[in-house]
Amino acid sequence: MEKGFSPVGLRVLVVDDDPTWLKILEKMLKKCSYEVTTCGLAREALRLLRERKDGFDIVISDVNMPDMDGFKLLEHVGLELDLPVIMMSVDGETSRVMKGVQHGACDYLLKPIRMKELKIIWQHVLRKKLQEVRDIEGCCYDVGADWFTQAQFLGGGEDVSFGKKRKDFDFEKKLFQDESDQSSSSKKARVVWSYELHQKFVNAVNQIGCDHKAGPKKILDLMNIPWLTRENVASHLQKYRLYLSRLEKGKEIKCYSGGVKNMDSPPKDAEINSGHQSPGKSSSYAFLKATETDPKQLAPASVSDPTSGVHMPPKAKKTRIGYDPPNSSGVFDSLLPWNDVPDPLESKPPILYENSFLQQQPLPSQSSYVANSAPSLMQEEMKPSYVNEDEFLMPQDKNSTVILQDMDLSAPFSSNATSNTDSIPGSLNWELPEAHHSGSLDTDLDFTWLHGEHFFANSGLQNFQFQDYTSSTSLLSEPPPHLWYGNDRLPDPDEYTLMVDQGLFIS
Amino acid sequence: MQRQVALIKQSLFDQGYLDEQFMELEELQDDVNPNFVEEVATLYFKDSARLINSIDQALERGSFDFNRLDNYMHQFKGSSTSIGASKVKTECTMFREYCRMGNAEGCLRTFQQVKKEHATLRKKLEHYFQLARQAGPKETARRSK
Numbered sequence: 001m002e003k004g005f006s007p008v009g010l011r012v013l014v015v016d017d018d019p020t021w022l023k024i025l026e027k028m029l030k031k032c033s034y035e036v037t038t039c040g041l042a043r044e045a046l047r048l049l050r051e052r053k054d055g056f057d058i059v060i061s062d063v064n065m066p067d068m069d070g071f072k073l074l075e076h077v078g079l080e081l082d083l084p085v086i087m088m089s090v091d092g093e094t095s096r097v098m099k100g101v102q103h104g105a106c107d108y109l110l111k112p113i114r115m116k117e118l119k120i121i122w123q124h125v126l127r128k129k130l131q132e133v134r135d136i137e138g139c140c141y142d143v144g145a146d147w148f149t150q151a152q153f154l155g156g157g158e159d160v161s162f163g164k165k166r167k168d169f170d171f172e173k174k175l176f177q178d179e180s181d182q183s184s185s186s187k188k189a190r191v192v193w194s195y196e197l198h199q200k201f202v203n204a205v206n207q208i209g210c211d212h213k214a215g216p217k218k219i220l221d222l223m224n225i226p227w228l229t230r231e232n233v234a235s236h237l238q239k240y241r242l243y244l245s246r247l248e249k250g251k252e253i254k255c256y257s258g259g260v261k262n263m264d265s266p267p268k269d270a271e272i273n274s275g276h277q278s279p280g281k282s283s284s285y286a287f288l289k290a291t292e293t294d295p296k297q298l299a300p301a302s303v304s305d306p307t308s309g310v311h312m313p314p315k316a317k318k319t320r321i322g323y324d325p326p327n328s329s330g331v332f333d334s335l336l337p338w339n340d341v342p343d344p345l346e347s348k349p350p351i352l353y354e355n356s357f358l359q360q361q362p363l364p365s366q367s368s369y370v371a372n373s374a375p376s377l378m379q380e381e382m383k384p385s386y387v388n389e390d391e392f393l394m395p396q397d398k399n400s401t402v403i404l405q406d407m408d409l410s411a412p413f414s415s416n417a418t419s420n421t422d423s424i425p426g427s428l429n430w431e432l433p434e435a436h437h438s439g440s441l442d443t444d445l446d447f448t449w450l451h452g453e454h455f456f457a458n459s460g461l462q463n464f465q466f467q468d469y470t471s472s473t474s475l476l477s478e479p480p481p482h483l484w485y486g487n488d489r490l491p492d493p494d495e496y497t498l499m500v501d502q503g504l505f506i507s
Numbered sequence: 508m509q510r511q512v513a514l515i516k517q518s519l520f521d522q523g524y525l526d527e528q529f530m531e532l533e534e535l536q537d538d539v540n541p542n543f544v545e546e547v548a549t550l551y552f553k554d555s556a557r558l559i560n561s562i563d564q565a566l567e568r569g570s571f572d573f574n575r576l577d578n579y580m581h582q583f584k585g586s587s588t589s590i591g592a593s594k595v596k597t598e599c600t601m602f603r604e605y606c607r608m609g610n611a612e613g614c615l616r617t618f619q620q621v622k623k624e625h626a627t628l629r630k631k632l633e634h635y636f637q638l639a640r641q642a643g644p645k646e647t648a649r650r651s652k
Contacts, residue, residue, distance in 0.1 A: 018582065020551040020589040027535045027543060064581060090585035112528040112588045115535075 005129065007122035010034045015045040015061040015073065016088070021111065025060070025118075032119050042068035049081055056083060057125045060109075063089040063096065071103045078104040084124040088113060136192065193236055200225065201236060508642040515635050524628050528591030545636045551590045552629050558583045559622060566615060576614060577606040583621075594624040 012034045016022045022038050029036040037056070039045040042065045049056060059077055063070035074085050087100040090111040100108040106124040109117055193201075204222035208214040216234035223233070519525045529544070536543040562579045565572065584599035598621040605613030 018586050018589065019554050020547060020586055023547055023550055024532065024535070024589055027540065031535060031537075062585075064578075064585070090588050091581070111585055112531070112591070114531060 005126050008033045010122050010125060011037070011055060011057045012121070013037045013039060013045060013048065013056045013059045015039045015042055015059065015065070015070075017041065017062065017065045017067075021062070025113070028113070028115050028118050031115065034122075041065070042070070042073045046073065046076055049077060049083070053081065058084045058086065058121060060086045060088060060121070063087050063091070063100065071099060074100070074103045074105055082128075084128050086121060086124065197225070197228075198236075201233070201240070205237075205240070508638070512635070512638045512642045515631075515638065519631060519635065523593050524631060526591040526593040528588060530591075532590065545639075548590055548632050548636070551586060551592075555583060555586050555625065558586065559625065562618060566618060571609075571611045571614070573606040573609055573614075577603055580606065592625075592628055595621065595628060598624050 010033075012029050014022060014025045014029065014036060016025065016038075017040055019040065022040060026036050026038050037048065039048060042061070045059070045061070046068075049059070061070050061073055065073070070087060070089075074087065077083055077085050084106040085104065086107040086109060087105040088109045088111055089096060092110045097108045106128075107121070200223045201219065204219045205214045207222055208218055214237070216230050216237055219237060220228060220230050220233045520529075532544045532547055540546070558579055562576065562583070565576055565579065580599055580602050584596055584603070587595045587599060598617060602614060602617040602621060605611075605617055
């Protein structure tokens, strides 16, 4: 997809209530060969964005605007549209910048802004796209993903249960569309290895008999899928091989099986998987890295009860660690292609899956998962998933985004069942065929989980101002009048609380 | 003529009225927008006049809502950075400091300074642009490249 990406013609929306800056920025951006749209009001900007859902690649917005707090705009954009947003301000105070980051800004620029800074903003767009693609790809490898079956992914994914994030869903849809429509310069058509497709692949490989002899060409022929190319198969094969080899190596690897409390011993897992034994492992590409068996047992709860409101992060699909959908054991059997992928995995029924699968991912350093994630991850995740408010957010759903940063604590992790989610985020280094996924794994999802994790808020993490931010779950409350520029403006009840950190806001 | 213009501009920098931002603006000026800098400056003065009015009114009311004043000044300062109005910016910062301290008298005093610097800059720039226009648009554009 990168091939199709070009900084030229990047569609930028600039939002700033200062007409002078708006004019200057417009000129600067045009000089960068971007396609610029300017907007003097945050509300207007939102309207524009919503109207033209795919009309923009990136948003640059000032922090201080009369009709809406820039941070709020940032949240809206992130939540609804998942576009990268850059914040600007003449104020470079640490707390402000931090707030920006916490709200999901992918960058924060100080005024006066220089051309050279604007010249490279396209990196944020590219980065985001890459992450999205990886996420999608990852999910596709979860052949046995319950998510797949339930989501009827094959059908184009129209009905994704489990609170898959809307944006992911939309993106995937686009992915399908993109296959036939190459007009989008930013998305190259990608093969989505759905469950069925993968099954065909596996069957073909089986037929050939031994993966070493199976070459992409042969497999392709056997599969008999007209639009599939040799390259697609080759790359998928490579990943599959990697997966298999890891399976072999990781026989003893404990997999955290979602819902299994003690994932320490394989046998237990086996039980848990009740009968999924081998199929599970072969079907799942991802399995946990041994280390962490130390289950963050956190997850368990969720597994056992998928509907506990832990919405299974749609992303989970990707890294499923050996997902093993409880209900679809049959499915896996058919997948079992290789002899060499024998039992081993059973030990770890990666069931995790379901909602909690993420949790299991034993992050080597849970405590620092936050830290480890690449900063960009944070951003992705940061997007508060208010959309799924009900599901994700715990009563305190403060902007969990904020919390994430603090998250470095291991303490919170054990605090509640759902806390396992934190483990997932950032550093998922699952042994996925797509090794490089680690960074972007399910970031969004995970975070959505995280968002709701109340413990974040309570865990005594350093309280960023945000803690106060969403003191009301609905996030609605009237900001103290004095916060508004000129008292002549009445707070808009529809707006989130301006608040946040009133003191800082003023400064 | 051109040299005169150049000298005037240089003195504005030397005396600290303008900073690098102004030069950035000049770099943006091109054939598509041959009078870009002047347009921006005009826009700035128009918008900032409005802000000054608001602050004036707020101060006259005598209620000293420091938060509000600070907000206005924040905007004003942001605006002033757009053309590189260096001295104006400095006074703005002072004003905000007084706001933070809740020092009404300091605010009043500083605000006078803000207005003074603002007016001075305006005059100087108007003079500068006038000369620059007379010296010839081409030269201006070339000079700014």
